[in-house]
Amino acid sequence: MKFASSSNVDVKKKIIIFFIISLFIFIIDASNKKYFQPVRALINDSIIYSSNAVKIPFVYISNSFEGFFKLFEKDKTLKRVNQLENKIIDLENKNLVLENRIRYLQDIIGEEKYVFPSQLAKTIIFKENIFNNIFIVNKGSLDGVKVGDPVIKNNVLVGKIIEVNFKSSQAILLTNINSRVPVRIGSMKYNAILNGHESEKNNLKLTFLPKEYSFVGGEIIYTTSIDGIMPEGLIIGEIKLDKNKKFYIQPFYEVNKLDLVSIINLKKN
Amino acid sequence: MSNSLKTNSARLLLLISIIFSSPKIFVYNADILTYINIQFILIFALRISSPQTNFNNLWFLFLASLINDVLTGLTLGTSGLIFLTIHAVASFQASIKLRNIFLSEWFAFGIAMIIAYLILGIIDLIIGFDLSYSKFLLNFLFTILAYPIFWYPITKLYA
Numbered sequence: 001m002k003f004a005s006s007s008n009v010d011v012k013k014k015i016i017i018f019f020i021i022s023l024f025i026f027i028i029d030a031s032n033k034k035y036f037q038p039v040r041a042l043i044n045d046s047i048i049y050s051s052n053a054v055k056i057p058f059v060y061i062s063n064s065f066e067g068f069f070k071l072f073e074k075d076k077t078l079k080r081v082n083q084l085e086n087k088i089i090d091l092e093n094k095n096l097v098l099e100n101r102i103r104y105l106q107d108i109i110g111e112e113k114y115v116f117p118s119q120l121a122k123t124i125i126f127k128e129n130i131f132n133n134i135f136i137v138n139k140g141s142l143d144g145v146k147v148g149d150p151v152i153k154n155n156v157l158v159g160k161i162i163e164v165n166f167k168s169s170q171a172i173l174l175t176n177i178n179s180r181v182p183v184r185i186g187s188m189k190y191n192a193i194l195n196g197h198e199s200e201k202n203n204l205k206l207t208f209l210p211k212e213y214s215f216v217g218g219e220i221i222y223t224t225s226i227d228g229i230m231p232e233g234l235i236i237g238e239i240k241l242d243k244n245k246k247f248y249i250q251p252f253y254e255v256n257k258l259d260l261v262s263i264i265n266l267k268k269n
Numbered sequence: 270m271s272n273s274l275k276t277n278s279a280r281l282l283l284l285i286s287i288i289f290s291s292p293k294i295f296v297y298n299a300d301i302l303t304y305i306n307i308q309f310i311l312i313f314a315l316r317i318s319s320p321q322t323n324f325n326n327l328w329f330l331f332l333a334s335l336i337n338d339v340l341t342g343l344t345l346g347t348s349g350l351i352f353l354t355i356h357a358v359a360s361f362q363a364s365i366k367l368r369n370i371f372l373s374e375w376f377a378f379g380i381a382m383i384i385a386y387l388i389l390g391i392i393d394l395i396i397g398f399d400l401s402y403s404k405f406l407l408n409f410l411f412t413i414l415a416y417p418i419f420w421y422p423i424t425k426l427y428a
Contacts, residue, residue: 012357012360019353022346030344043335043345046338125340127342132339134342
Protein backbone atom coordinates (compact mmCIF):
# COMPACT_ATOMS: atom_id res chain seq x y z
CA MET A 1 0.00 0.00 0.00
CA LYS A 2 1.34 3.41 -0.94
CA PHE A 3 1.09 6.48 1.30
CA ALA A 4 1.77 9.88 -0.27
CA SER A 5 3.17 12.16 2.45
CA SER A 6 6.26 11.54 4.60
CA SER A 7 4.28 11.63 7.85
CA ASN A 8 2.07 8.87 6.50
CA VAL A 9 5.11 6.67 5.85
CA ASP A 10 5.56 6.65 9.64
CA VAL A 11 1.91 5.65 10.05
CA LYS A 12 2.45 2.81 7.57
CA LYS A 13 5.35 1.45 9.67
CA LYS A 14 3.29 1.66 12.86
CA ILE A 15 0.33 -0.09 11.22
CA ILE A 16 2.62 -2.97 10.24
CA ILE A 17 4.19 -3.16 13.73
CA PHE A 18 0.84 -3.18 15.54
CA PHE A 19 -0.59 -5.63 13.00
CA ILE A 20 2.25 -8.04 13.79
CA ILE A 21 1.75 -7.54 17.55
CA SER A 22 -2.02 -8.21 17.20
CA LEU A 23 -1.35 -11.31 15.11
CA PHE A 24 1.15 -12.57 17.71
CA ILE A 25 -1.35 -12.04 20.56
CA PHE A 26 -4.08 -13.72 18.51
CA ILE A 27 -1.93 -16.81 17.84
CA ILE A 28 -1.01 -17.17 21.52
CA ASP A 29 -4.61 -16.73 22.70
CA ALA A 30 -6.10 -18.98 19.99
CA SER A 31 -3.60 -21.75 20.76
CA ASN A 32 -4.95 -21.75 24.33
CA LYS A 33 -1.53 -22.09 25.99
CA LYS A 34 -1.76 -22.83 29.70
CA TYR A 35 0.84 -20.21 30.67
CA PHE A 36 -1.17 -17.50 28.89
CA GLN A 37 -4.45 -18.28 30.68
CA PRO A 38 -3.63 -16.43 33.96
CA VAL A 39 -2.42 -13.45 31.91
CA ARG A 40 -5.61 -13.49 29.86
CA ALA A 41 -7.70 -13.78 33.06
CA LEU A 42 -5.86 -10.79 34.54
CA ILE A 43 -6.33 -8.70 31.35
CA ASN A 44 -10.02 -9.68 31.24
CA ASP A 45 -10.64 -8.79 34.89
CA SER A 46 -8.88 -5.44 34.70
CA ILE A 47 -10.67 -4.37 31.50
CA ILE A 48 -14.08 -5.63 32.65
CA TYR A 49 -13.91 -3.88 36.04
CA SER A 50 -12.40 -0.67 34.59
CA SER A 51 -15.10 -0.37 31.92
CA ASN A 52 -17.71 -1.11 34.55
CA ALA A 53 -16.28 1.64 36.76
CA VAL A 54 -16.54 4.08 33.83
CA LYS A 55 -20.18 3.11 33.39
CA ILE A 56 -21.14 3.49 37.08
CA PRO A 57 -21.90 7.26 37.11
CA PHE A 58 -24.07 6.93 33.99
CA VAL A 59 -25.90 3.90 35.37
CA TYR A 60 -26.39 5.78 38.67
CA ILE A 61 -27.91 8.78 36.88
CA SER A 62 -30.15 6.54 34.79
CA ASN A 63 -31.29 4.62 37.91
CA SER A 64 -31.93 7.87 39.78
CA PHE A 65 -34.30 9.01 37.05
CA GLU A 66 -36.10 5.67 37.16
CA GLY A 67 -36.26 5.83 40.97
CA PHE A 68 -37.73 9.35 40.87
CA PHE A 69 -40.60 8.26 38.64
CA LYS A 70 -41.20 5.15 40.75
CA LEU A 71 -41.75 7.34 43.85
CA PHE A 72 -45.22 8.06 42.57
CA GLU A 73 -46.05 4.35 42.61
CA LYS A 74 -44.91 3.86 46.23
CA ASP A 75 -48.27 2.81 47.79
CA LYS A 76 -49.08 0.49 44.95
CA THR A 77 -45.63 -1.11 45.19
CA LEU A 78 -45.88 -1.59 48.98
CA LYS A 79 -49.20 -3.38 48.60
CA ARG A 80 -47.71 -5.62 45.92
CA VAL A 81 -44.65 -6.36 48.12
CA ASN A 82 -46.94 -7.49 50.97
CA GLN A 83 -48.84 -9.78 48.63
CA LEU A 84 -45.58 -11.23 47.29
CA GLU A 85 -44.18 -11.78 50.80
CA ASN A 86 -47.22 -13.87 51.70
CA LYS A 87 -46.86 -15.78 48.45
CA ILE A 88 -43.17 -16.49 49.18
CA ILE A 89 -44.00 -18.00 52.60
CA ASP A 90 -46.65 -20.16 50.98
CA LEU A 91 -44.26 -21.31 48.23
CA GLU A 92 -41.44 -21.99 50.71
CA ASN A 93 -43.70 -24.32 52.65
CA LYS A 94 -44.81 -26.10 49.49
CA ASN A 95 -41.19 -26.39 48.39
CA LEU A 96 -40.23 -28.01 51.70
CA VAL A 97 -42.95 -30.63 51.30
CA LEU A 98 -41.90 -31.33 47.70
CA GLU A 99 -38.20 -31.63 48.59
CA ASN A 100 -39.01 -34.19 51.26
CA ARG A 101 -41.13 -36.17 48.82
CA ILE A 102 -38.37 -36.08 46.18
CA ARG A 103 -35.76 -37.28 48.70
CA TYR A 104 -38.12 -40.09 49.75
CA LEU A 105 -38.68 -41.15 46.11
CA GLN A 106 -34.93 -40.92 45.32
CA ASP A 107 -34.26 -43.30 48.22
CA ILE A 108 -36.86 -45.75 46.88
CA ILE A 109 -35.49 -45.85 43.30
CA GLY A 110 -31.84 -45.54 44.42
CA GLU A 111 -31.14 -42.50 42.23
CA GLU A 112 -27.73 -40.84 42.45
CA LYS A 113 -27.91 -37.70 44.56
CA TYR A 114 -26.39 -34.42 43.54
CA VAL A 115 -26.05 -31.29 45.57
CA PHE A 116 -25.85 -28.09 43.67
CA PRO A 117 -24.81 -25.19 45.81
CA SER A 118 -25.37 -21.96 43.94
CA GLN A 119 -24.07 -18.47 44.39
CA LEU A 120 -25.60 -15.18 43.44
CA ALA A 121 -23.80 -13.19 40.74
CA LYS A 122 -24.36 -9.78 39.22
CA THR A 123 -24.36 -9.31 35.46
CA ILE A 124 -21.91 -6.51 34.83
CA ILE A 125 -21.82 -6.54 31.04
CA PHE A 126 -24.26 -7.79 28.45
CA LYS A 127 -22.94 -7.84 24.89
CA GLU A 128 -24.27 -9.00 21.60
CA ASN A 129 -22.36 -9.11 18.32
CA ILE A 130 -22.20 -11.32 15.25
CA PHE A 131 -20.00 -13.87 17.01
CA ASN A 132 -21.59 -13.97 20.42
CA ASN A 133 -24.39 -13.00 22.69
CA ILE A 134 -22.63 -13.13 26.00
CA PHE A 135 -22.94 -11.74 29.48
CA ILE A 136 -20.21 -11.22 32.04
CA VAL A 137 -20.85 -11.87 35.73
CA ASN A 138 -18.89 -10.72 38.76
CA LYS A 139 -17.84 -14.17 40.05
CA GLY A 140 -14.75 -16.02 38.90
CA SER A 141 -12.36 -18.85 39.70
CA LEU A 142 -11.60 -17.33 43.12
CA ASP A 143 -15.29 -17.84 43.95
CA GLY A 144 -15.22 -21.44 42.75
CA VAL A 145 -16.79 -20.89 39.34
CA LYS A 146 -15.75 -23.36 36.63
CA VAL A 147 -16.20 -23.61 32.87
CA GLY A 148 -19.49 -25.38 32.11
CA ASP A 149 -21.28 -24.33 35.31
CA PRO A 150 -24.97 -23.66 34.59
CA VAL A 151 -26.37 -20.17 35.11
CA ILE A 152 -29.92 -19.92 36.40
CA LYS A 153 -32.43 -17.19 37.14
CA ASN A 154 -35.32 -18.02 39.52
CA ASN A 155 -34.50 -21.74 39.09
CA VAL A 156 -34.78 -21.47 35.31
CA LEU A 157 -31.72 -22.34 33.23
CA VAL A 158 -30.53 -19.35 31.19
CA GLY A 159 -27.04 -20.34 30.02
CA LYS A 160 -23.66 -21.64 31.04
CA ILE A 161 -20.18 -20.38 31.85
CA ILE A 162 -17.71 -20.56 28.95
CA GLU A 163 -14.71 -18.66 30.28
CA VAL A 164 -13.53 -18.03 33.81
CA ASN A 165 -11.29 -15.19 34.99
CA PHE A 166 -10.18 -14.56 38.58
CA LYS A 167 -13.08 -12.33 39.61
CA SER A 168 -15.39 -12.49 36.61
CA SER A 169 -16.76 -15.06 34.18
CA GLN A 170 -18.19 -15.06 30.72
CA ALA A 171 -21.43 -16.90 30.04
CA ILE A 172 -23.49 -17.65 26.95
CA LEU A 173 -27.26 -17.67 26.78
CA LEU A 174 -29.20 -20.75 25.69
CA THR A 175 -30.02 -18.80 22.52
CA ASN A 176 -26.33 -18.56 21.58
CA ILE A 177 -25.59 -20.52 18.40
CA ASN A 178 -22.82 -22.39 20.29
CA SER A 179 -25.09 -23.52 23.13
CA ARG A 180 -26.12 -27.19 23.39
CA VAL A 181 -28.05 -28.56 26.35
CA PRO A 182 -29.36 -32.14 26.82
CA VAL A 183 -33.05 -31.93 27.68
CA ARG A 184 -36.10 -34.08 28.45
CA ILE A 185 -39.55 -32.98 27.34
CA GLY A 186 -42.98 -33.43 28.88
CA SER A 187 -44.62 -36.50 30.38
CA MET A 188 -43.49 -38.61 27.39
CA LYS A 189 -39.89 -37.86 28.46
CA TYR A 190 -38.53 -37.37 24.94
CA ASN A 191 -34.78 -36.84 25.01
CA ALA A 192 -33.34 -34.13 22.75
CA ILE A 193 -30.66 -31.48 22.48
CA LEU A 194 -31.62 -27.83 22.84
CA ASN A 195 -29.61 -25.58 20.50
CA GLY A 196 -29.39 -21.88 20.00
CA HIS A 197 -30.65 -21.14 16.48
CA GLU A 198 -31.14 -17.63 15.11
CA SER A 199 -33.75 -18.44 12.47
CA GLU A 200 -36.14 -20.22 14.87
CA LYS A 201 -38.77 -18.45 16.94
CA ASN A 202 -37.22 -17.30 20.28
CA ASN A 203 -33.84 -18.43 18.84
CA LEU A 204 -34.19 -21.97 20.26
CA LYS A 205 -34.37 -25.29 18.44
CA LEU A 206 -34.73 -28.94 19.45
CA THR A 207 -32.56 -31.48 17.66
CA PHE A 208 -32.23 -35.28 17.92
CA LEU A 209 -35.90 -35.66 18.84
CA PRO A 210 -37.22 -39.24 18.50
CA LYS A 211 -38.96 -39.89 15.15
CA GLU A 212 -42.32 -40.66 16.77
CA TYR A 213 -42.55 -37.40 18.74
CA SER A 214 -45.76 -35.42 18.90
CA PHE A 215 -46.55 -32.34 20.93
CA VAL A 216 -49.90 -30.98 22.07
CA GLY A 217 -48.48 -27.81 23.62
CA GLY A 218 -47.68 -27.07 27.24
CA GLU A 219 -44.99 -29.77 27.64
CA ILE A 220 -42.31 -28.63 30.05
CA ILE A 221 -38.68 -28.76 28.93
CA TYR A 222 -36.11 -29.51 31.61
CA THR A 223 -32.47 -30.52 31.70
CA THR A 224 -31.28 -34.08 31.86
CA SER A 225 -28.01 -35.12 33.43
CA ILE A 226 -25.42 -36.78 31.20
CA ASP A 227 -22.22 -37.55 33.14
CA GLY A 228 -23.14 -34.76 35.52
CA ILE A 229 -22.48 -32.00 32.97
CA MET A 230 -25.86 -30.50 33.73
CA PRO A 231 -28.03 -30.94 36.83
CA GLU A 232 -31.13 -33.05 36.36
CA GLY A 233 -34.48 -31.29 36.27
CA LEU A 234 -33.67 -27.63 35.77
CA ILE A 235 -36.63 -26.01 34.04
CA ILE A 236 -35.95 -24.27 30.72
CA GLY A 237 -39.29 -23.48 29.10
CA GLU A 238 -42.29 -25.07 27.48
CA ILE A 239 -43.50 -26.24 24.10
CA LYS A 240 -46.05 -24.03 22.42
CA LEU A 241 -47.97 -24.50 19.19
CA ASP A 242 -48.48 -21.73 16.65
CA LYS A 243 -51.48 -21.22 14.34
CA ASN A 244 -50.17 -23.86 11.92
CA LYS A 245 -49.77 -26.35 14.79
CA LYS A 246 -46.00 -26.10 14.44
CA PHE A 247 -44.24 -26.23 17.77
CA TYR A 248 -41.79 -23.69 19.15
CA ILE A 249 -39.98 -23.25 22.44
CA GLN A 250 -40.98 -20.56 24.88
CA PRO A 251 -38.20 -20.00 27.45
CA PHE A 252 -39.22 -19.09 31.01
CA TYR A 253 -36.61 -16.35 31.38
CA GLU A 254 -36.57 -12.80 30.06
CA VAL A 255 -33.33 -11.47 28.60
CA ASN A 256 -33.79 -7.97 30.03
CA LYS A 257 -34.21 -9.29 33.59
CA LEU A 258 -30.84 -11.02 33.90
CA ASP A 259 -29.17 -8.39 36.07
CA LEU A 260 -28.88 -10.89 38.94
CA VAL A 261 -28.33 -14.59 38.26
CA SER A 262 -27.17 -17.66 40.17
CA ILE A 263 -24.28 -19.90 39.20
CA ILE A 264 -24.61 -23.56 40.11
CA ASN A 265 -21.46 -25.24 41.32
CA LEU A 266 -21.51 -28.77 39.94
CA LYS A 267 -20.44 -31.23 42.62
CA LYS A 268 -21.41 -34.84 43.19
CA ASN A 269 -22.50 -35.76 46.71
CA MET B 270 -12.26 22.74 16.08
CA SER B 271 -8.60 22.76 17.17
CA ASN B 272 -6.35 19.83 16.32
CA SER B 273 -5.90 18.63 19.91
CA LEU B 274 -9.65 18.80 20.50
CA LYS B 275 -10.19 16.82 17.30
CA THR B 276 -7.79 14.03 18.26
CA ASN B 277 -8.99 13.83 21.88
CA SER B 278 -12.66 13.81 20.95
CA ALA B 279 -11.99 11.15 18.27
CA ARG B 280 -10.37 8.91 20.88
CA LEU B 281 -13.22 9.54 23.31
CA LEU B 282 -15.84 8.73 20.66
CA LEU B 283 -14.19 5.42 19.86
CA LEU B 284 -13.86 4.47 23.54
CA ILE B 285 -17.48 5.37 24.27
CA SER B 286 -18.64 3.33 21.29
CA ILE B 287 -16.77 0.31 22.66
CA ILE B 288 -17.65 0.56 26.35
CA PHE B 289 -21.26 1.67 25.94
CA SER B 290 -22.07 -0.45 22.91
CA SER B 291 -24.93 -2.29 24.54
CA PRO B 292 -27.92 0.01 24.24
CA LYS B 293 -30.41 -2.88 24.55
CA ILE B 294 -32.42 -1.75 21.55
CA PHE B 295 -33.78 -4.96 20.14
CA VAL B 296 -34.64 -5.34 16.47
CA TYR B 297 -35.96 -8.69 15.27
CA ASN B 298 -34.85 -10.54 18.40
CA ALA B 299 -31.33 -9.11 18.39
CA ASP B 300 -29.52 -6.09 19.74
CA ILE B 301 -29.30 -3.30 17.16
CA LEU B 302 -25.50 -3.53 17.30
CA THR B 303 -25.72 -7.06 15.94
CA TYR B 304 -26.47 -5.35 12.64
CA ILE B 305 -24.07 -2.41 12.69
CA ASN B 306 -20.42 -2.19 13.67
CA ILE B 307 -20.20 1.42 14.82
CA GLN B 308 -16.51 1.12 15.69
CA PHE B 309 -15.60 0.22 12.09
CA ILE B 310 -17.45 3.28 10.78
CA LEU B 311 -15.93 5.59 13.39
CA ILE B 312 -12.33 4.48 12.75
CA PHE B 313 -12.69 4.93 9.01
CA ALA B 314 -14.70 8.16 9.03
CA LEU B 315 -12.59 9.87 11.71
CA ARG B 316 -9.31 8.98 10.03
CA ILE B 317 -10.46 10.03 6.57
CA SER B 318 -12.13 13.27 7.69
CA SER B 319 -9.24 14.36 9.85
CA PRO B 320 -5.92 12.78 8.73
CA GLN B 321 -4.15 13.95 11.91
CA THR B 322 -6.39 11.54 13.85
CA ASN B 323 -3.92 8.69 14.22
CA PHE B 324 -5.15 7.59 17.65
CA ASN B 325 -1.95 8.40 19.61
CA ASN B 326 0.39 6.86 17.06
CA LEU B 327 -1.99 3.87 16.94
CA TRP B 328 -1.33 2.96 20.59
CA PHE B 329 -4.83 4.04 21.49
CA LEU B 330 -6.37 2.07 18.62
CA PHE B 331 -4.48 -1.02 19.74
CA LEU B 332 -5.63 -0.66 23.38
CA ALA B 333 -9.21 0.02 22.23
CA SER B 334 -9.09 -3.17 20.18
CA LEU B 335 -8.00 -5.18 23.25
CA ILE B 336 -10.85 -3.67 25.29
CA ASN B 337 -13.27 -4.56 22.50
CA ASP B 338 -11.99 -8.16 22.38
CA VAL B 339 -12.45 -8.65 26.11
CA LEU B 340 -15.88 -7.03 26.29
CA THR B 341 -17.26 -8.92 23.30
CA GLY B 342 -15.68 -12.25 24.16
CA LEU B 343 -13.44 -12.47 21.10
CA THR B 344 -9.98 -14.00 20.93
CA LEU B 345 -7.41 -11.33 21.89
CA GLY B 346 -5.95 -9.64 18.82
CA THR B 347 -9.03 -10.16 16.59
CA SER B 348 -10.25 -6.56 16.81
CA GLY B 349 -6.65 -5.34 16.51
CA LEU B 350 -6.28 -7.01 13.11
CA ILE B 351 -9.62 -5.60 11.93
CA PHE B 352 -9.21 -2.07 13.32
CA LEU B 353 -5.71 -1.73 11.87
CA THR B 354 -6.85 -2.98 8.46
CA ILE B 355 -9.63 -0.39 8.38
CA HIS B 356 -7.22 2.31 9.57
CA ALA B 357 -4.74 1.33 6.84
CA VAL B 358 -7.34 1.58 4.07
CA ALA B 359 -8.57 4.92 5.47
CA SER B 360 -4.98 6.23 5.67
CA PHE B 361 -4.38 5.25 2.07
CA GLN B 362 -7.60 6.90 0.92
CA ALA B 363 -6.82 10.04 2.98
CA SER B 364 -3.38 10.27 1.40
CA ILE B 365 -4.66 10.22 -2.19
CA LYS B 366 -7.79 12.35 -1.86
CA LEU B 367 -7.76 16.02 -2.84
CA ARG B 368 -11.14 16.95 -1.36
CA ASN B 369 -14.07 15.25 0.37
CA ILE B 370 -15.98 13.28 -2.25
CA PHE B 371 -18.58 11.20 -0.50
CA LEU B 372 -19.00 8.47 -3.11
CA SER B 373 -15.29 7.70 -3.41
CA GLU B 374 -15.00 7.56 0.40
CA TRP B 375 -18.00 5.28 0.63
CA PHE B 376 -16.51 3.02 -2.04
CA ALA B 377 -13.20 2.88 -0.15
CA PHE B 378 -15.14 2.10 3.03
CA GLY B 379 -16.83 -0.78 1.17
CA ILE B 380 -13.40 -2.15 0.20
CA ALA B 381 -12.19 -1.79 3.80
CA MET B 382 -15.26 -3.71 4.98
CA ILE B 383 -14.73 -6.51 2.44
CA ILE B 384 -11.15 -6.97 3.69
CA ALA B 385 -12.19 -6.67 7.35
CA TYR B 386 -15.01 -9.21 7.04
CA LEU B 387 -12.78 -11.56 5.06
CA ILE B 388 -10.32 -11.47 7.98
CA LEU B 389 -13.22 -12.07 10.39
CA GLY B 390 -14.34 -15.04 8.28
CA ILE B 391 -10.83 -16.51 8.26
CA ILE B 392 -10.53 -16.02 12.03
CA ASP B 393 -13.87 -17.80 12.45
CA LEU B 394 -12.57 -20.73 10.39
CA ILE B 395 -9.37 -20.88 12.49
CA ILE B 396 -11.18 -20.79 15.84
CA GLY B 397 -13.96 -23.11 14.66
CA PHE B 398 -16.71 -20.97 16.09
CA ASP B 399 -20.33 -21.62 15.04
CA LEU B 400 -21.20 -18.43 13.23
CA SER B 401 -24.60 -17.31 12.01
CA TYR B 402 -23.82 -16.52 8.36
CA SER B 403 -27.07 -14.62 7.82
CA LYS B 404 -26.23 -12.30 10.75
CA PHE B 405 -22.67 -11.99 9.45
CA LEU B 406 -23.93 -10.93 6.01
CA LEU B 407 -26.53 -8.58 7.46
CA ASN B 408 -23.90 -7.00 9.70
CA PHE B 409 -21.64 -6.46 6.69
CA LEU B 410 -24.40 -4.89 4.55
CA PHE B 411 -25.91 -2.68 7.24
CA THR B 412 -22.48 -1.42 8.32
CA ILE B 413 -21.81 -0.26 4.75
CA LEU B 414 -25.32 1.20 4.42
CA ALA B 415 -25.04 3.03 7.77
CA TYR B 416 -21.83 4.82 6.73
CA PRO B 417 -23.55 7.94 5.25
CA ILE B 418 -25.47 8.51 8.51
CA PHE B 419 -22.19 8.85 10.42
CA TRP B 420 -20.22 10.41 7.57
CA TYR B 421 -22.20 13.65 7.48
CA PRO B 422 -21.85 14.80 11.15
CA ILE B 423 -18.24 13.56 11.36
CA THR B 424 -17.24 15.46 8.19
CA LYS B 425 -18.95 18.59 9.48
CA LEU B 426 -17.15 18.40 12.82
CA TYR B 427 -13.73 17.08 11.84
CA ALA B 428 -13.00 18.16 8.26
